Amino acid sequence: MGDAAADRVLAGLDQEQAAAVLAPPGPVRVTAGAGTGKTRTLTHRIAYQHVTGAVPAHVVLAVTHSTRAAGELRDRLGRLGAGTVQARTFHAAALRQLRYFWRATGLPGDGPVMLDADGKGAYYRYLRGALGATLRTPARDVDAAMVTDLATELTWAAARDLTADEYLAQATPAGRRPGMALATVAAAMRRYETAKRAAGVLDFADLLTSCARLLEEDEQVATAVREQYRSFVVDEYQDTDPAQQRLLDAWLGTRDDVTVVGDARQAVYAFKGADTALLQGFTARFPHAVTVHLVRDYRSTSQVVDAANRLMTGRPEAAGRRWSGCWARAPPCRSCGARTRTTRTRGSSRPSAAGWPQACRPRRSRSCTGSTPRP
Template sequence: MTGVTAATPPPGSSGPSGFPGFPAVPDSADAVLDGLDPEQRAVATTLHGPVCVLAGAGTGKTRAITHRIAYGVRAGVFQPSTVLAVTFTHRAAGEMRGRLRGLGAGGVQARTFHSAALRQLQYFWPRAVGGEVPRLLDRKVKLVSEAAGRSRISLNGHELRDVTSEIEWAKVTQTTPDDYPAAIAKAGRDAPRDPAQTSRIYATYEQLKQDRGAIDFEDVLLLTVGILQDRPDIAETVRRQYQHFVVDEYQDVSPLQQRLLELWLGDRESLCVVGDASQTIYSFTGATPDHLLNFRARHPEATVVKLVRDYRSSPQVVQLANGLLDQAKGRAAESRLQLISQRPAGPEPEFREHQDEPAEAAATARRIQQLMAPVEQGGGGVPASEIAVLYRANSQSESYEAALAEAGVPYQLKGAERFFERAEIRQAALALRGAARAGSGNDRALAGAEGLAAEVGAVLATTGWTPEPPAGSGAARDRWESLAALVRLAEDLGRARPGADLAAFVAELDERANAQHAPTVEGVTLTSLHTAKGLEWDAVFLVGLTDGMLPITHAKTPEQVEEERRLLYVGVTRAREHLTLSWSLARAPGGRASRRPSRFLEGLR
């Protein structure tokens, strides 16, 4: 960061201690507090009673809570072995352990909910139940598939993943198979298939697991909860071991995880939670910000500390992020934090309107080239690894993969396969290639774009594609979007080359795929807004910001629309300095300019 040496990281710095260029282990408890801002220091020094840290994006929340644990250990208030810090990913837990070691607080347990529960389950199972601990399923999809077969319900691969996700949601919300149909109706959840069928598959899946002595990841939490509820002696043993708790990303806690936390705590209140309701973007998995929002109601004597000094983003980016939340509605919006940037001024965020999607992708690639060019050549001098293109749906990646490849800009995909390497695209390409070799037998009464697109659609129908999208937002919808992108590509080719047939279309696909088969290199990141959570870059491009994509079409209730707004907020707050928000009026060149910019941009431009 400007004006700060590597040896003295700023209060919001996220670099791990113990690496070259970072400070040595502090020599005293007071030295642990050096470099913290007043609010971070308040978190670190409030060691007793319930503590709720409301931490905005980029405000150094991990720094605050790791320094709190380290200060408590170094001051003799906490014994390292009695502290359990819980977060949501193994990466975050590993980073927390590394920081704690660097602060002289090795020995503190930093784990995910699942790994902490699994250790307890394995330890107490012989005493609580007897015999061997049931086998943990690596993946539940195979057993769900068998359960569907026994229920005489046919599922393709994507439908299978969607039903599996529904079972996971049911279990983390503590919903039984019989209660599932009523529960999704009450939650306003858009079921990917008939709830009664999912309920049957869920019940059969649970029976198969029981018959085979197996458990899944959700069972790890459920069984640990069951043992702690039914065996007060075991619950007391756990409470003697762990006396102080810290929970990161508390807005993402599910009802089942909250129940486990309550059992760990018992009647004690040595709990520190940290979160930001404005970054709740995983409610479809069962996460809810209610536990964070209701913390003061459950703990009236709690100390609440707000972290609002943003060390990540420029004042211009922060102003846009604040403006976006100013329009928000609902409970999460009532607790929104007004961030205050601590960084030097940067460029104003750019809003770019384009005629069509290819033009948007090409313009994005050109702007990235400018940012990557050396400063002495008039560029921005931004490394490719410090640039990201973020989109709502993985199906949007193909245009940007192609545009960056055409511009010679290296890129990497996070959280998704490259477009032409996705299973459904490979399957579609095989079907199209076979149809082209055989001759379609279709005289194509419709010429040009409509005819070629209809022909491609007919071939894709043999792989299970339909002109209308499936309900919900799961794997089946992702697969549909990918195949729909092929139909749109056929429309584009038919419009540009009216005589194009299936063989020409297959050749076009091969050419596009080959152009993107360069070796994977360190480059510009392409990823979805969901996957970008927890990451940051110098320059961020938020693309495809049209109504229907953000908020996405299947966000129907006010709560679902507000979660889409929070998703955009997460995207905006990933940027340190350069931020571009763009959209296109039409899908393809020459198409009808019927799209509207995302409603979330109103009043911000």
């Protein structure tokens, strides 16, 4: 598409962001603290590879952990001219592939029947029945708190990709303390899985394992998916769990064109089974991976950045890195990359976007938290 398009994508990136964007196709790990422009870096890397012809947008699968984040990726990529990228959550991508290749699963029907498609009512009825059968008591007499505890343990075990027997072996070392005996949880898990199979339904957690298993066991399906998607991007990689990693590995096969972005200090899904060791150990799996640290904070004042640096002093995850505050400098326009001279309103050190081109000035929306959008 020409050098001009590539230059537009690179415009306004800082030194570290540009290093991540310019890294060649292959394994790349970007560690990015809050406010350092990780989503900007990720989307500009995809767009730069697209406009230079290195990796066409339609062969990229970008995955994240929430529908809102996926929507933000699609919106930004569309504005950068890479709107054909598939940006989805792990579960949405798995469901789409299961529907497309459903006949290959050998299961009845025209597609997956989701147990909790219309809310959690059916899901909790199945759990209540599994507990009742385990405890040999009528399901209606099962305490609601026990059902909630079982649901929590099922979520954790599914994220860790554990069978009932594996859960029983690993729950105590992992510090799991549900409001019932671990053996009761494991037995209820078995009955729950049996009931689902008998009814021919899947729950939300089944999407990941079912899709991964299909790719692992059916070479034709795996070949078709890997021909469609040749490059992968994972946002908020610190919140990835082993079940999601298994699916990512199945997508990749023997290839290594994967870019991950995250920060181990911002993990929020550990209670669900997410494992920050996947981010920290990325270079052990891919020794030739490029690693880039984004350390320029465009969101916080210098006082906040200084306090954070003092707080993190001596912690192993902060070794060799300090955040630098950039709030006093106006951020680049996300659309055209133009920078402005720093201007301040009375009583505030925050720069304004008054000098941006008129067409690029930000508009307030429900997702806007101020006059200057985040990078």
